[in-house]
Amino acid sequence: MQDKQFMKEMLTDSAHAYKAGRMDRRMFLALCGASGVAMSSVMAGDAQAAADHVVMWNWGGQSEECHGSAIGDAFTAETGKGLKFDTSGPLEGKIKEMVDSGNVTADVADADLFNAVSLGPTGHLEPIDYSVVSKDKTLPGYALEHGVSVILYGYAFVYDTEVYGDNPPQNWADFFDTEKFPGMRSLYKWANGSLEAALLADGVSGDALYPLDMDRALAKLKSIKDDSLYWGSGSEAHSMVVNGEVSMGMVWQNRGRNIENDTDGRYKLVNMQAIAMPGAYIVPKGNPAGAAVMEFIATAQEVPAQLALLDCLGMTPSNPEAFGQIPEDQQDYAITSAKNIDKIVYNDPDWWGKNGGDAVNAFLEAIS
Amino acid sequence: MNALTKHMHPGWLIIAPLLALVTLLYLGPILNILWLSVTDPEPGLGNYAKLGESDALLRIVWTTVRICIITTLFSVTLGYSIAYAMVHCHQRQKSYMLTLLLVSFWISILVRTFSWLMLLGRKGLVNVTLEDIGLIAEPIAFMRNELGVLIGMIHYMIPYAVLPLLVSMQSLDTRVMDASRNLGASGSQTFWRIYLPLTTPGLVASTLLVFILSLGFYVTPAVLGGGKVLMVAEYISVQLLVTLKWGTAAMLAALMLFGVLAMLWVMSRFMKLSTVFGGAAR
Incomplete structure (x- = not known):
């Protein structure tokens, strides 16, 4: 245990030295390698949460800036505590690994609500304190119990107005109809949203989706397999559309505005039957930082933070007061x-x- | 102490701590993986039994092996001709070629992967040019399929194939070839019966290197395969990070490890592997 502590301190020091330019990258990486620690966790160790700040574990890119301005500033004003980031992406396996290793460096993960259902009962998450956080x-x-939705994102699609200008696709049924609407499609590689879209296209109504009929969904997906590509990240989805690889592409709805702008309006977002995904804050x-993180989550629920996240990241409010x-x-x-809430x-x-x-x-297995 | 030094060079004592540390650091995690593959989610060989039960897993393994074999075949063949050309051209040209080879060797795999998309993608340079001059009506699907993965992987692997071959060809005694010609063999006879057999260790080294590295490819298939070419490395990562089936991931990792070891063992039946790794043929 003592060794671990020593290693961590040494690496934290070297991370500081590296950032300050007193140590070159090669040396720093060698130290990380020698102690068997991944870069990301060292950076997190550098931002290791103490009582004076909360560490948010998110997906990097724009979100660092946006979470800072939308939630962090208000949180600091209210509590005097700062906000730091670990931008390595809190995938379920990484959260499990972090908790199992006993070296928890993040306070709140910008994850999915279903992560709270799978990781909560196995003891990897702290329960949400609903005397601080509001259920309303x-x-x-x-x-x-182990997570609360703070924002919503969604699976919607964009289409090429130059290909389908006169007769634009309206819904998922059109998306899956490659005879009436010939052209390549793109879908999310890790099943989420893609399965729902396939069932909606096959005529299942939105309130009768669950439990998902897997066989039916996979059969529908296989029917357009030759005309479809699959993306694994938001930027990949974006580039498949913007580079003209697909005529219709499933995207995270928060990317819709950027895609319309990047293509000068050539691609247009369709929100009909968009699948709303509860993005949740969960606590390893x-x-x-202990209980202080609950105040952070409560701050994120407030209307100004919700609207600021929408403006900065395109993430949709989940607090009905903000709607x-x-x-x-x-x-749009x-x-x-x-405009959209009745369609989703x-x-x-x-x-x-x-x-x-x-x-x-x-x-x-079905798409490969 | 005396008895010990009689049988062991004292130098071993100096490097023993390092050796022990390295062994520990390698063996520890590997044993951990093996342990995980027979204990998660429950003790037993359940994870390995899945291989027999599920066509999907076998298909993923087969896709991986097939792609690796094709990649190895092309990279080594192309690599052999490149190395051959490098050894036999003028010193000046040789350094140009070596520089170009090393530059592409050093460029990040992500950059090289995305460059292929720009070049051969649906709206890439090649397709757009061909369409503009009227040779094709529809873009050719070079990318986002297995062909795309192969192009990306072969391109990435060529430097790895060339370097061992180059070393092996440079160390040949060229007088042997002269002798062969002198004794009346034709050029191609000399190549097939003298040159090729003499470069076999280099050939095997580059084949092994390329094949083993290909097995672990992750970025190229994920990007250029358009999601439809699923190889073991990506599948393992999904099992670790998304579906939390760490037992399945560990089983596949163990399978790859033993696959490689078995391959080395089979090779060692036919030849002295030490010559491949630079040792003297005895």
Whole structure:
């Protein structure tokens, strides 16, 4: 244990030295390698949460800046505590590994609500303290024991107006109809959203989706297999569309506005039957900042933070109080805006938390 | 102490701590993986039994092996001709070629992968040019399929194939070839019966290197395969990070490890592997 502590301190020091330019990258990496520690966790160790700040574990890129300005600033003003980031992406396996290793360096993970269902019962997450966090400031059913939905993102699609200009596709049924709408499609590689879209296209109604009929969904997906590509990240989805590789592409709805801008309006977002995904804040068991993180989550639920996240990241508010305040120019792109809220379908985190692993494997086997 | 030094060079004592440390650091994690593959989610050989039960796993393994074999075949063949050309051209040209080879060797795999997309993608340089001059009506699907993965992998692997071959060819005694010609053999006879057999150790080394490295490919298939070419490395990563089936991941990792070891063992039946790795043929 003492060795571990020593190693961590040494690496934290060297991370500082590396950042300050007193140590070159090669040396730093060699030290990381020698102690068997991955870069990301050292960087997290550098940002190791103490009592004076909270470490948010997110996906990097724009989100670092946006989480800082939308939530971090208000949180600091309220509590005097700072916000730091680990941008290595809190995939379920990484959270499990972090907690199992006993070296928890993050306080709150920007994850999916279904992660709370799968990792909560196995003891990898702290329960949400609902005396600080509000159950009313999220959609009903999205405040769970080990996680609370703070934003919504969604699976919607964009289409090429130059190909389908006169007769644009309206919904997932059109998306899966390659006879009426010839051209390449792109879908999400890790099953989520793709399975729901296939069932909606096959005529299942939005409120009868769960439990997902896997065989039916996979059969529908296989029917367009030759005309489809699969993306694994938001940027890949974006580039498949912008580079003209597909005529219709499933995207995370928060990318819709950027895609329309990047293609000068050639590609257009369709929110009909968009699948709303509860993005959730979950807390790894034994997080360094302790209970202070609950105040951070509560801050993120407030209307100003919700609207700021929408403006900066395109993430849709999950606090019903904010729905009515979505500005006019965001209406088309926010799935809980008055324009879209009646068209959307809700993801069931419970089903995904319990069946997600098998569903992803069955999906991968079907498309490969 | 005396008895010990009689049988062992004292130098071993100096490197023993390092050796022990390295062995520990390598063996520890590997044993951990093996342990995981028979204990997660429950003790037993359940993870290995899955190989027999599920066509999907076998298909992924087969896709991986097939792609690796084709990659190795092309990289080594192309690598052999490149190395041959390098050894037999002028010193000046040789350094140009070596520089180009090393430059592409040093460029990050991500950059090289995405360059292929720009070049051969649906709206890439090649397809657009061919369409503009009217040779094709529809873009050719070079990328986002198995062909794309192969192009990307072969391109990435060529430097790895060339370098061992180059070393092996440079160390040949060229007088042997002269003698062969002198004794009346034709050029091709000399190549097939003298040159090729003499470069076999280099050939085997580069084949092994390329094949083993190909087995672990992750980025290229994930990007250029368009999600439809699933290889073992990517599958393992999904099992670790997304589906949390660490037992399956460990089993596949163990399978790859033993596959490689078995391959080395089979090779060692036919030849002295030490010559491949630079030792003297005895």
